[in-house]
Amino acid sequence: METADLFTELRSLGLGERLLTGDAQLAAFGSDALTAFHQRPLAVAVVESAAEVAAVVRLCHRRAVPFVARGSGTSLSGGSLPVGEGIVIALNRLDRVLSVDPDARTAVVEPGVINLAVSAAAAPHGLAYAPDPSSQSVCTIGGNLAFNSGGAHCLKHGMTSNHVLGLCVVLPDGEVVDLGGDSTEHVGPDWTAMFSGCEGLFGIAIEATLRLVPIPESVRTALAVFDSLERAGDAVAAIVGAGLVPVAMEIMDPLAIEAAEASVSPGYPRGGALLIVELEGEEEVVEGELAAVEGLLRDCGCAEMRTTADPDERALIWKGRKSAFSAVGWLSPDYIVQDGVVPRTRLGEALREIERLGAERGIRVANVFHAGDGNLHPLILFDGREAGAVERAEELAAEILALCVELGGSITGEHGVGVEKREYMKLMFSAADLALMEDVRAAVDPGRLANRGKMLTPPPPAASRSAAAA
Amino acid sequence: MSALLATDVAAVQEAVRAGRPLLPVAGGTQTATHPDPAGPVRALDVSGLRGVVDYDPAELTFTARAGTPLAEIDAMLASHGQHLPFDPPRLGEGATLGGAVAAGVSGPNGFAAGVRDFVIGVRFVDGSGRLAMGGGKVVKNAAGFDLPKLMAGSLGRLGVMVELSLKVFPRPAATATVRFPTAGLPAGLAAIAALARGPVPVSALDLTPDGAVTARIGGDAGLIEVRAERLARSIEPRGEPLAPAAESAHWEEARRFAWVGADERLVVVPAAPRRVLALDADLHRRGLHRRYGLAANVAWIAWPQAEPAAELSDLLAAQAASGVVLTGPPLPEPLIGAATGGAFARRIAAALDPAGIFAGSAPAAGGAR
Ligand SMILES: Cc1cc2nc3c(=O)[nH]c(=O)nc-3n(C[C@H](O)[C@H](O)[C@H](O)COP(=O)(O)OP(=O)(O)OC[C@H]3O[C@@H](n4cnc5c(N)ncnc54)[C@H](O)[C@@H]3O)c2cc1C
Numbered sequence: 001m002e003t004a005d006l007f008t009e010l011r012s013l014g015l016g017e018r019l020l021t022g023d024a025q026l027a028a029f030g031s032d033a034l035t036a037f038h039q040r041p042l043a044v045a046v047v048e049s050a051a052e053v054a055a056v057v058r059l060c061h062r063r064a065v066p067f068v069a070r071g072s073g074t075s076l077s078g079g080s081l082p083v084g085e086g087i088v089i090a091l092n093r094l095d096r097v098l099s100v101d102p103d104a105r106t107a108v109v110e111p112g113v114i115n116l117a118v119s120a121a122a123a124p125h126g127l128a129y130a131p132d133p134s135s136q137s138v139c140t141i142g143g144n145l146a147f148n149s150g151g152a153h154c155l156k157h158g159m160t161s162n163h164v165l166g167l168c169v170v171l172p173d174g175e176v177v178d179l180g181g182d183s184t185e186h187v188g189p190d191w192t193a194m195f196s197g198c199e200g201l202f203g204i205a206i207e208a209t210l211r212l213v214p215i216p217e218s219v220r221t222a223l224a225v226f227d228s229l230e231r232a233g234d235a236v237a238a239i240v241g242a243g244l245v246p247v248a249m250e251i252m253d254p255l256a257i258e259a260a261e262a263s264v265s266p267g268y269p270r271g272g273a274l275l276i277v278e279l280e281g282e283e284e285v286v287e288g289e290l291a292a293v294e295g296l297l298r299d300c301g302c303a304e305m306r307t308t309a310d311p312d313e314r315a316l317i318w319k320g321r322k323s324a325f326s327a328v329g330w331l332s333p334d335y336i337v338q339d340g341v342v343p344r345t346r347l348g349e350a351l352r353e354i355e356r357l358g359a360e361r362g363i364r365v366a367n368v369f370h371a372g373d374g375n376l377h378p379l380i381l382f383d384g385r386e387a388g389a390v391e392r393a394e395e396l397a398a399e400i401l402a403l404c405v406e407l408g409g410s411i412t413g414e415h416g417v418g419v420e421k422r423e424y425m426k427l428m429f430s431a432a433d434l435a436l437m438e439d440v441r442a443a444v445d446p447g448r449l450a451n452r453g454k455m456l457t458p459p460p461p462a463a464s465r466s467a468a469a470a
Numbered sequence: 471m472s473a474l475l476a477t478d479v480a481a482v483q484e485a486v487r488a489g490r491p492l493l494p495v496a497g498g499t500q501t502a503t504h505p506d507p508a509g510p511v512r513a514l515d516v517s518g519l520r521g522v523v524d525y526d527p528a529e530l531t532f533t534a535r536a537g538t539p540l541a542e543i544d545a546m547l548a549s550h551g552q553h554l555p556f557d558p559p560r561l562g563e564g565a566t567l568g569g570a571v572a573a574g575v576s577g578p579n580g581f582a583a584g585v586r587d588f589v590i591g592v593r594f595v596d597g598s599g600r601l602a603m604g605g606g607k608v609v610k611n612a613a614g615f616d617l618p619k620l621m622a623g624s625l626g627r628l629g630v631m632v633e634l635s636l637k638v639f640p641r642p643a644a645t646a647t648v649r650f651p652t653a654g655l656p657a658g659l660a661a662i663a664a665l666a667r668g669p670v671p672v673s674a675l676d677l678t679p680d681g682a683v684t685a686r687i688g689g690d691a692g693l694i695e696v697r698a699e700r701l702a703r704s705i706e707p708r709g710e711p712l713a714p715a716a717e718s719a720h721w722e723e724a725r726r727f728a729w730v731g732a733d734e735r736l737v738v739v740p741a742a743p744r745r746v747l748a749l750d751a752d753l754h755r756r757g758l759h760r761r762y763g764l765a766a767n768v769a770w771i772a773w774p775q776a777e778p779a780a781e782l783s784d785l786l787a788a789q790a791a792s793g794v795v796l797t798g799p800p801l802p803e804p805l806i807g808a809a810t811g812g813a814f815a816r817r818i819a820a821a822l823d824p825a826g827i828f829a830g831s832a833p834a835a836g837g838a839r
Contacts, residue, residue, distance in 0.1 A: 193619030243640035443821035
């Protein structure tokens with residue numbers, strides 16, 4: 001009954017047929033890329049304007065209905081998993097690049113714009129949008145900023161929030177506010193950066209002003225083979241230690257290479273570990289840096305090296321790297337991908353320990369990661385049809401996260417906490433830290449309607465009362 | 471009122487829990503943001519909370535107590551060939567790390583590298599006296615709300631920062647500066663647009679109201695002259711490289727804002743190239759000294775101390791611009807011009823400082839004015 005009322009009201013906002021309520025229609029929205037979790041929402045509102053987003057959120061607020069914003073649903077941590085008693089607000093149709101200002105090197109976009117579409121719109125001006133998650137051909141700017149997503153080229157350029165200058169957001173009660181602006185500088189607390197990375201808990205971004213970067217004059221990509229992951233990790237430390245800032249440094253292990261070859265045949269040289277180093281900038285500078293990098297790679301025991309400036313070859317190298325997650329499907333029916341971070345000087349140690357932990361349980365782990373900033377992506381392979389396999393894989397995942405924190409790192413570098421890593425926040429943050437985050441969240445969204453159940457563990461009712469009274 | 475002194479975290483907590491309005495101060499260089507000694511808000515001097523806690527050059531990160539002088543950090547980083555790429559303004563001897571983050575503004579050499587981009591972790595005492603942490607010590611971290619970045623620009627109004635973790639970059643081995651004799655602001659803006667998009671990446675891109683442009687590059691010593699020459703030739707009219715001694719003196723002065731008179735306040739106003747002409751017309755009408763930096767992403771304005779800051783605030787608000795007043799006598803509200811953050815700001819400030827300890831006599835930080 002009540003649900004029927006809600007649907008009527010939502011439709012009357014102008015959604016009409018764009019309010020999806022049937023089982024078949026809803027099926028596609030039940031999970032994100034972390035398919036282990038599934039939840040049928042009450043309905044999906046396929047919005048077509050920023051005003052509609054605000055109207056739907058206001059209605060949700062009035063009726064105390066939880067809502068989850070959804071871009072392309074490629075979250076790997078259950079960030080866009082629906083809430084059973086709530087609705088999903090699908091933002092894909094808000095997919096316009098509203099303007100590009102080549103002189104200021106900025107673009108204004110709607111939240112449902114696909115990441116790569118921003119670079120496509122900027123390219124005629126000799127500009128590009130730097131953050132490049134491997135999912136960039138499908139994921140949206142809204143999802144990117146909610147998770148502060150990264151990518152291979154964030155080593156030099158920084159993460160999503162380093163590229164968001166301003167936002168227009170709908171707060172969880174429907175109030176619309178502007179944060180930041182069109183400048184790389186800001187005064188007052190950085191509200192834009194605070195919203196970025198909020199995993200949707202502070203509301204829904206309906207417009208973003210993004211920073212663009214000049215397309216470099218020269219790009220060189222080096223592939224280096226080492227006999228072990230540890231050696232490759234040492235090479236990364238040596239390059240960083242020499243004061244060089246490559247735009248990307250990625251490592252793949254033999255399993256990850258095998259998967260990439262099986263799926264897109266990038267023709268990688270084979271060995272115990274593959275290190276991809278990319279340099280960009282002025283022609284002469286890149287040439288000099290490349291020579292320095294090659295020297296360091298050799299010193300670190302590189303067995304085979306190949307460098308290229310050819311755009312097609314480079315594209316294939318990156319296609320192989322960026323397809324690694326999905327390619328693992330060629331090796332194993334199921335996998336969990338983890339996203340922990342360790343100090344980059346402790347990469348070797350972390351990799352050795354992960355290998356040991358996997359071997360102990362007889363679980364295969366493929367490694368492909370953003371080595372330059374210590375962001376690991378161990379892919380834990382399992383077969384969900386085997387009894388207890390999921391549980392064993394999850395146990396290993398938990399141990400790896402604990403290891404990352406123990407080494408001084410983080411439980412997530414770019415995939416976000418979502419529902420998946422909620423319980424692990426305790427490893428990194430004290431009860432006081434978490435209580436403060438919950439207070440901030442509750443101040444912005446007293447009804448906890450926006451993306452309920454993600455990032456923070458809901459406090460027991462009594463605790464929330466005393467926190468509010470404190 | 472006399473300043474309170476805190477040399478450890480417990481003392482900060484105790485001072486905050488006393489429940490009376492206060493604001494943290496440290497190096498004493500951003501005087502406009504300090505409480506008025508004659509007013510009801512007390513200064514909490516945290517300059518005793520100093521010292522580097524952790525620095526691993528190979529990691530390119532460090533952790534230091536908030537009151538650590540920038541000069542100490544500069545020297546430490548320099549000895550390992552590293553630096554703070556956002557080039558925080560050095561407005562006096564005592565400038566501290568916490569002050570640099572609290573102000574949240576870059577100096578002239580911080581093109582494409584904002585303060586917020588380098589703050590990776592923070593420990594702070596909120597308005598309830600709670601010690602909390604956000605972020606961490608690694609360069610990449612997506613766990614929890616981004617409190618470290620929130621603190622960039624918070625002016626002590628959201629909490630007392632006690633410890634900060636930052637990432638750093640290699641310091642360029644050599645630098646060079648090219649001055650372009652562009653005439654007139656429109657031509658200067660066009661030059662800046664071309665240089666910022668050109669093949670030679672710059673670390674500073676300054677513009678004076680007469681249209682003259684100064685650009686700086688950094689990098690390998692062997693290539694620096696060739697690159698400077700290339701940069702100089704990349705637009706018309708071509709520029710001229712400065713002699714090495716003149717170039718370092720120029721930027722040393724620029725980061726100290728030596729051109730701002732002793733009877734003027736330094737006001738930092740975020741801008742965008744396409745808004746500079748209209749803003750400059752207003753500033754010119756008032757006869758103000760001013761410069762544009764970071765490829766016209768910021769206006770640095772010298773405002774006479776004798777004039778009420780409210781007048782500049784109105785001028786900026788009419789341009790939909792905001793600013794922060796950093797120097798000169800204390801102001802109840804150093805954030806001027808258009809308010810930022812709206813209801814989002816008010817709600818977060820209310821969570822972090824429910825009793826308005828840091829808000830003092832002014833409305834909550836960043837809130838409606
Ligand atoms: C094969 C593969 C490779 C990947 N590689 C990377 C990688 O290299 N780096 C990386 O960082 N991630 C990677 N990811 C994870 C994922 O692509 C990113 O997290 C991406 O940013 C999610 O975008 P989306 O549009 O799919 O968002 P969704 O999954 O739809 O949503 C993600 C979160 O954002 C919230 N949200 C969405 N839109 C908005 C909005 N407008 N306002 C507020 N909140 C919003 C949602 O509620 C949810 O919490 C990968 C995923 C896959 C499947």
